[in-house]
Amino acid sequence: MRAVDIIQNKRDGKILSKEEISFFLDGYLNEKIPDYQMSAFLMAVYFKGMCKEELEIFTEKMVNSGESIKFTGVENFLIDKHSTGGVGDKTTIALAGLFASFNIGTAKLSGRGLGHTGGTIDKFESIKGFTFPKSKEELIKMTNITGTGIMEASNKIVPLDKKIYALRDVTATVQSIPLIASSIMSKKLAIYSDGLILDVKVGSGAFMKNIDSARQLAKSMLDIGEGFKRKVAAVLTNMDEPLGLAVGNSNEVIEAIETLKGRGPKDFTELVETLTAVALMIKGDVKDLEEGKKKVREVIESGKAIKHLKDFIEYAGGDPNLTEDYSLLPxxxxxxxxxxxxxxxxxxxxxxxxxxxxxxxxxxxxxxxxxxxxxxxxxxxxxxxxxxxxxxxxxxxxxxxxxxxxxxxxxxxxxxxxxxxxxxxxxxxxxxxxxxx
Missing domain, CATH: 3.90.1170.30 (Pyrimidine nucleoside phosphorylase-like, C-terminal domain)
Known part of the structure; x- marks a missing residue:
């Protein structure tokens, strides 16, 4: 089997076999296939795409290229929420308190911001003393104790994605929907969860500028999730204007806290209510969105959600009093x-x-x-x-x-x-x- 033949087959629109995809990705990971051939392959995928079966095989190879994390001893139902990124997107902060209120655990790898969109890691690092787990053992422990585990992306998790993404970035193939879908889903599937919620942003401040491309991305990710027998929901949400009123790291921490106190802006409140209601549907606690949203509002009014967020902040080394005294933030x-x-x-x-x-x-x-x-x-x-x-x-x-x-x-x-x-x-x-x- 030769790399050039696989590139040619994809260039000509042929469906690649499991053996061809495995040969090519294993060869690239082991540095037997050079960057210039992977670049040609990525460009062929950009123009010809990948069918559902190819995408599933491709993603499975990505997942198996590094470590996976499974959570032992976690009693909570685990749901991972992923956002495709936007302006003012502080959703993960609010969901940490809300999910824990319903005995839903969430464990995820998050990133730092680059360009005009902010990163979850940067937002939490607004909190003095806040530290993230440095290993999968620490991540599992944090999740077991607080219900929430967030760790910066690791080189040991899906290393093939990191290697391919660096090449996509300089070969004008970042915007390939199959490659975006496999990149996102490989990282999600490498960390065990009972369910996955994908917040697919649409609009001027998002990667997907129109609803049609967002639908295509959502479908590709759902196809992968179905192939891996995961419960997956894709929620297409507006990013034509910033989410909420606050943009900037400390500002967004404050707005997330205010939302858990029932004082958040209308659009951000609606988003976190919806995403939490979807999580409750995945878990099987409610039959529909309206029942779920009602439960979310009750939890916010009770003060339970803000208490869980405070517990998470304290466990991570931050001062939980900042939820009442914003002068403790920069x-x-x-x-x-x-x-x-x-x-x-x-x-x-x-x-x-x-x-x-x-x-x-x-x-x-x-x-x-x-x-x-x-x-x-x-x-x-x-x-x-x-x-x-x-x-x-x-x-x-x-x-x-x-x-x-x-x-x-x-x-x-x-x-x-x-x-x-x-x-x-x-x-x-x-x-x-x-x-x-």
Whole structure:
């Protein structure tokens, strides 16, 4: 068997056999197949795609390229939630408290932010003293004790994905839906869970810019989940505007806490209620979304969710009192108000530009080597559909130096579109698709 023949078969649109896929991926992992041949293969996949059977074999090889984590002694029903990324997406923080309230454990590998989207690891590192598990044994222990386990992505988990992704990044093949699906699902499947929820973001601030491409990605991931006999739900959600009002690491921790106190913004509250209700459906505790959402609201009102989040923060080395005293989190020195130049209604807020406004202030990083400033960010004062008067504040920039302040101001101004006609608020949840549930 030769690598060039496998590349040619995929280039010509043929369905590859298990033996061909295994030969090629094993050869690349063991450095018997060079980067230039893998690059050609990835480009062939980009144009010709992969069928359900190929994708399942491809993903299985990715999963088996490194360590897997199984949770021994965990009594909780385990659900892993994955988001494809967006601006203001602090969902994991809120779900840590909510899932634990229903005896649902969650254990996952999370990443740092790069570009205009934030990373879960960065958000939790806003909390002084907060430390993540350094090994799978520590991750399992954290999950057993608190119900929540979060660890930074490990080189030992799915190393083949890391190697292939680095090549995709420089060969213009990142946007291949089969390759995105296998990359996400291989990392999810390498860590055992009873169910998986995929929050697939759609819109200007997301990787999937339109509903059709988001549906394709969701279907590919559901197909993989079905092949592995996992319970999987894909929830397509709006990222045309930032999620909630807070952007920036400390800001987002605070907003997640406020949401668990019943004081969160409408769109973010709806998202966490929906995702938790879906988790309860996967577990079998409720029959439908409305029953699940009702239970979520009851748990928030009882104070149980915030208590579980405090327990998680304390176990990880942070001060649980920060849930009542936000001065314990890093706060920026200065604030700049962005005011509307006209009256009307907010027609849209371009999420990517809001993300970039925070990034240039230091809330995100353009390269992996840059250091995050956890205290800076953006607070929105208006959302799509809101009325606005001339001179009214649209948003606040929180910053520590003026180095990129003008650039940030321009991003905010460009992000907002004010219309003379009344506009409707954005829909949060588009569609929900499931397999094996």
């Amino acid at each position: 706060r920026a020195k200065y604030e700049y108000l962005i005011k509307s130049g006209k009256s009307g209604w907010v027609q849209g807020i371009e999420a990517e530009k809001i993300g970039k406004a925070g990034m240039v202030l230091g809330a995100g990083r353009e390269t992996k080597e840059e250091v995050i400033d956890h205290s800076v960010g953006v607070i929105l004062c208006k959302k799509t559909g809101d009325p606005v008067k001339k001179g009214e504040v649209l948003g606040k920039l929180q910053y520590n130096n003026e180095k990129n302040l003008d650039t940030s101001i321009n991003f905010i101004k460009e992000a907002f579109t004010i219309s003379d006609k009344k506009t409707l608020e954005k829909k949060v949840i588009f569609e929900i698709h499931t397999v094996n549930i």
